[in-house]
Amino acid sequence: MLEKKITIINKLGLHARAAAKLVTCATAFDSDIWLRRDSKKVNGKSILGVMMLAAGKDARLTLIADGDDEDEAIRQLTALILARFDEEE
Amino acid sequence: MNAGLLIITHKHQGRMLVETATTLLGVCPLAVETVSVPDECEPGELVKAADEKRQAVDSGDGVLVLTDMYGATPGNIANALKDKGIVSVVSGVNLPMLIRILNYPNLSLRELSKKAVSGGRDGVMLCNQSTPD
16 A cells, blocks of 8 residues: 655645546556545545545645555656646646 | 436526536536426426436436425426336435436446435535534
8 A cells, every 4th residue: 555645736726627637547547546634534536535625725635545556546646636637727 | 228317407507517517527428418497387398398308318227317406396397207217306416416426327227316315415514613603
């Protein structure tokens, strides 16, 4: 199992469209994927779950992946978040 | 085959919900139709129009009918469809409900109906840390 701390940097945070992109990315992997914010841990493959984090800009999250492709999952999810979900700001 | 989806609401709420969910997800994996109920209407005619749309989205596995408010005219139209085919009716449609449904397009009508209720309920919460007095 891999864990990685990351900060949400896009202006709108982990809003609905961003959450949908994150879930689309996560579901491409066989590994189980979770996101944790403080004491709340949600399924990274569920849009409604990810929305429940209510993670705005500057929110600190922990990505968690567990499975054969956990390295690549963490790498791609990190890249997506750092790319601001392809949003301009 | 998948269940079909029919959304019956006051005015154009159903169409707006479908547009929003489809934009978020990038696809709409189920056959969907909507019925907008205006302030002044003839319910009998709308039941007929709704049933035609129900048939259009029914590929043989039945239709999940969502409506906004139980007991209101759209809800009554939805309930009038129950005897016309394999139909499951869920009231209280909201965006979380619709997104959850569209995330499970391969479920049976019965299981999809349960997902609809759980998704709709999970989207309703008191967002304050503490309850105001």
